[in-house]
Amino acid sequence: MNHFGELTPKMRSFRDDLIDAVPEVDAERACIVTEVYREHAADALAIKRAIMLKRVLEEMSIFIEPQTLIAGNQASSNRSAPIFPEYAMSWVIDELDEFEKRDGDVFHITEDTKRRLREIAPFWEHNTLLDRGLAAFPPASKLFYDLGIIKSEGNITSGDAHCAVDYGALLRLGLRDFKRRAQEKLDELDLTDYRNIHKSYFYRAIIIVVDAVRAFAGRYATLARKMAQTEPDMDRVAELLEMARIMDKVPFEPAETLHEAVQSMWLVHLTLQIESNGHSLSYGRMDQYLNPFLEADLAQGRTTESAACELMCNLWLKTYTINKIRSWSHTQFSAGSPLYQNVTVGGQKLVRGEPRDASNPMSWLILKSVAQCHLTQPNLTVRYHKGLPDDFMAECIEVVRCGFGMPAFNDDEIIIPSFIDRGVSREDAYNYSAIGCVETAVPGKWGYRCTGMSFLNFPKALLIGMNDGVDPASGTRLLDHTGHLEDFKTFDDVMACWDKTVREMCRQCVIIDATCDMVLEQDTADILCSSLTDACIERGLNMKEGGAVYDFISDLQVGIANLADSLAAMKKVVFEEGAVTPAQLARALRENWAGEENERIRQLMVDAPKYGNDDDYVDGLVSSAYASYIDELKKYHNTRFGRGPIGGVYYAGTSSISANVPQGAGTLATPDGRRAGDPLAEGCSPSHEADKFGPTSVFKSVAKLPTSEITGGVLLNQKVTPQVLDKPENRAKLAMLTRAFFDKLHGYHVQYNVVSRETLKDAQVHPERHRDLIVRVAGYSAFFNVLSRATQDDIIARTEQSL
Incomplete structure (x- = not known):
């Protein structure tokens, strides 16, 4: 029997419908938005965006599934993806005839939808x-x-997204309180100050949006009552009428029961996805703000544990209905159509100023319901700390054993001090949650996009630096003269070249980030999201203008292990042993290791020390190389710096999503022995099959990275076979190993893929046999069958660990 039990028949039916649903391209939102932008071109941005959301919520198709207990849909059918034309339209038109022919992340599109999109x-x-x-x-x-x-x-x-709004305040106060505060601020404004005229648009927009969300809920209440009139099943009639009652109340009014809380939170979460298609919109510390409703309902007999579990399963199924379509080039960086809607449980809370374990009955219920659903959403994270109870840790390992890549573990002992050192209050730091993949922020207090705009390809940067600042693939000069590998006399020359190169590329990352932020601020304003983020109403500024309490961004670095292995191979083979000259290596790289002599050189480079084996020789090199980037990044500020939020700065992060595959495809041969076009290493994980001595050695290597400086997340994937976790003693070993990684080595994050290579290979040949096969891609999970072949191959090639 399943350790966690089975879905109820109603939720099983709902899940089957969703798994069978064919993702489609939906033009409905795009057509409504186009009409609003035409009609309101002269309006202030905030007003135009508010009216846009109001019109979409008024005119979009709505439906209530026959199995659901909570209402709200993003598109005209579940798993379909709306188009957001205000952000980009050219790629949509260019790829209209390709959506169904993709190698992965396939979307069906009708000829009528193509026609409507071409018309606008x-x-x-x-x-x-x-x-x-x-x-x-x-x-x-x-x-x-x-x-x-x-x-x-x-x-x-x-x-943007990459944030979690203040769902706790929403449930306690209802949207009516946010409207009240906006109205009061609007009434207080002295409009002779032009800055207050700008603020007045924001406050007016909040009032428009809150009323629109209330009316949106009312549409579902009306629909539920209409459906009840013709429903023959009296039990279903009662459910529909209860849904109608709840939708008449929330999210405008405060929630009083668990059902009301879940419905309120879901409708707002959904509306935020309709307002903007930025992904990684996360639920925050759900166990903390939902547990009071659960315990009160249980104590007063309003629900049972099984009914509460069914309701939470319903929420996860609704969460899975949301979908997003990306351009093909962007899809390769986010394979599997991920939304990264993270739910965080566990961790610590402050009780009279002292940290205490925060796990509670809702924490356990979330683990159980997520395991029962066995889906890619939500993206479940457990906050680990030394005092995490053994029985809760064991339950987490049971979820890991289910084989869908969850939960991920983040370490309180690293993240909380890192936040406090950066100016986050102690109370807020203890309330952090995971956002998206492994990024972290304080729900309801952080600006958009706690993870960065840009992915910097470390191995490609090294190749450019050693080619005198010229991109060897295109012949384009990008940097002032950094030297030729052929001319390097010592390994110090390599490191000096790297230092100069990565500092300039870091500077360019900041310029690109700032440019993106600048145009986002000029062109978009997410009113509902900003209103639910602390300090925005008080300041009269949306999140992009500096409205949030905190605003830190982590830029993202790709190919860390390849950089480590490349540096170690050059130091060992070329400059210490002299087995290969710099000129010979340079030629072998240009020729992609082709030919007998170049292959001999490649084998020497492959045999050099490798990251992931607890070898100080290579681990120290990558830490030193990373330090150059981190040191440079500290010099810069984002566009909100000095405009209100605490922070306004950047820090490092390794959440490369699936970028290692497309960025590897565009990277020539590297000194670690990797051939041109092969995937780069993912996150901060070792290169495929380079780690030879088991997970303990991997953990030790990763722990030598400057983790306290990489506040944006140190993403580590490990793969074990299901057979390994069949034995109770091995499950206990995995729990102890995870504890040791955090307690002794001060790791930041780890997550486990529990799947065999044979299963993955069979799924490539017989996908129909593996409809439910889910794998951990990076900081998120995806159904294996929807991934491109290149991403599938990359996952298959990862090292399988034993315990």
């Missing part, structure tokens, strides 16, 4: 965020973008 496309020509973003890049920086060295397409083709 002329309005958006040279009139989208993408158009303005590409035009705004300084010419020198745009070269880095065009050549794929610094990639930021996702953030100028969609919204």
